[in-house]
Amino acid sequence: MDHGGGHEIGAHKVAHFAGLAFNMDTLYMTWLTMAIVIILAIATTRSLKMVPGGVQSILEMIIEYMHEQVDANMGAKGRKVAPLVITLFVFLLVANWLGLVPGFTSPTNDLNTTLGLALMIVLLVHILGVANNGLSHFKHFIQPNPLFLPINIIEEISKPVTLSFRLFGNILAGEILMIILGMLVPYIIPSGWLLFSVVVGIIQAFIFTILSISYLSSALKESHH
Amino acid sequence: MEHAIIVAASVLAAALAIGLAAFGAALADGQVTSKAIESMARQPEAKGTILVNMFISVGLIESIPIIAAVIAIVLVFANPFVK
Numbered sequence: 001m002d003h004g005g006g007h008e009i010g011a012h013k014v015a016h017f018a019g020l021a022f023n024m025d026t027l028y029m030t031w032l033t034m035a036i037v038i039i040l041a042i043a044t045t046r047s048l049k050m051v052p053g054g055v056q057s058i059l060e061m062i063i064e065y066m067h068e069q070v071d072a073n074m075g076a077k078g079r080k081v082a083p084l085v086i087t088l089f090v091f092l093l094v095a096n097w098l099g100l101v102p103g104f105t106s107p108t109n110d111l112n113t114t115l116g117l118a119l120m121i122v123l124l125v126h127i128l129g130v131a132n133n134g135l136s137h138f139k140h141f142i143q144p145n146p147l148f149l150p151i152n153i154i155e156e157i158s159k160p161v162t163l164s165f166r167l168f169g170n171i172l173a174g175e176i177l178m179i180i181l182g183m184l185v186p187y188i189i190p191s192g193w194l195l196f197s198v199v200v201g202i203i204q205a206f207i208f209t210i211l212s213i214s215y216l217s218s219a220l221k222e223s224h225h
Numbered sequence: 226m227e228h229a230i231i232v233a234a235s236v237l238a239a240a241l242a243i244g245l246a247a248f249g250a251a252l253a254d255g256q257v258t259s260k261a262i263e264s265m266a267r268q269p270e271a272k273g274t275i276l277v278n279m280f281i282s283v284g285l286i287e288s289i290p291i292i293a294a295v296i297a298i299v300l301v302f303a304n305p306f307v308k
Contacts, residue, residue, distance in 0.1 A: 011303075162288055169291035176298050207284040 012110065026110040033095045033107055037087070040094075062090065069210065074217040081128070081216055088117070089209040092167070096201030099175055100194055109172045111164065118163040121212045122156075129219035137219070163211060170204045231306050239297035246293035253286045 012023035044055045052060055066086045070078040092108065099106030107113045129137035141152045174197045181190045261279040265272050299305075 165292050165295075166284070166288035169288070169295045173291055173294045173298065176302070203280055203284050207281055210281055 023110055023112060025105065026107050026113060029098060029105055030095075030107040030113060032104070033091060033098055036094050036098075037091055040090070062086065066209070069213055073213050074220050077132075077220045078213075078217070081124075081220075084124075085209055085213055085216075088121075088212060089205055092117075092205035092208055093202065096171055096205055097198065099171065100197055100201070105175065106171050108167055109175050111168045114164040114168040115160065117167075117208070118160040121163065121215060122160045125215050125219045128216065132220060140218075159215060163208065167204050167208055170200055174200055228307065232304075235300045235304050235306065239300040242293045242300070243297040246290035246297075250287055250290035254283055257282045257286065 013025050015022045015024045040055075040059070044059050049056065063086055066089060067079075067082060070082045070085060074081070095106055095108045095113075097106075098104050099109060126137070141156075142149055143152070174193075178190060178193055178197070181193055257279060261275050261282075265275050268275075
């Protein structure tokens with residue numbers, strides 16, 4: 001078996017601009033995902049019917065289910081961030097599935113994408129916490145006892161790290177396994193793995209979204225004790 | 226000679242990483258799923274909620290084994306010690 005796959009796996013076409021390095025293939029796939037999500041949203045809300053049919057009802061299912069989760073976890077203030085959370089879910093769904101189309105790769109197989117999204121969520125938690133509760137938002141770091149400060153700091157750091165690495169690892173490992181299976185046992189087994197990757201895409205998008213809701217709820221729910 | 230040692234050690238490390246990760250993931254997933262099916266049998270009307278929570282738990286449990294798999298893949302295919 002030739003070792004030709006060694007350098008393509010995990011390598012990106014890098015462009016250098018203004019002293020920074022950009023992974024151009026990840027950016028192209030991200031723009032494609034954005035275009036698909038925008039076209040999907042505009043096309044399904046173009047002529048809203050009271051009795052929906054087809055794509056409108058699928059999108060309504062997603063939105064209703066996400067609203068349920070937001071209301072259950074965040075209460076009344078949750079509706080402010082519900083659009084962000086629903087868009088996050090649809091974006092991640094399309095992004096994870098894009099890699100399964102032959103010839104395309106997922107934008108989420110790059111750590112930059114997932115880390116960017118995870119950092120966005122963590123920053124949003126702190127910004128919303130301060131906007132809601134003022135500086136007493138940071139009191140939860142010393143909450144049971146000031147000795148808990150190192151543990152709470154480690155927990156805060158682990159949130160974006162696990163969030164990003166979970167999604168990145170699942171999608172990258174799935175794509176690499178697809179390549180390897182294609183080299184070893186063509187046609188039948190890669191198709192089985194493709195089916196499983198569809199489910200993995202949904203599950204990982206859902207887990208990212210649910211964890212984001214849970215982290216955001218801790219920022220929005222706290223009131224003065 | 227050094228190259229051979231590096232390659233052999235990387236392959237061994239990759240196999241160990243993915244083996245232990247698979248063992249841990251399988252054990253944990255089995256426990257979660259068995260408890261979930263037990264509670265689904267006790268209360269069939271909560272089946273939807275329990276199923277959703279089971280998928281979330283499996284996804285969370287699998288995060289570290291997935292990271293171990295990524296490390297194993299990097300060691301075999303994109304080894305930073307081998308030029």
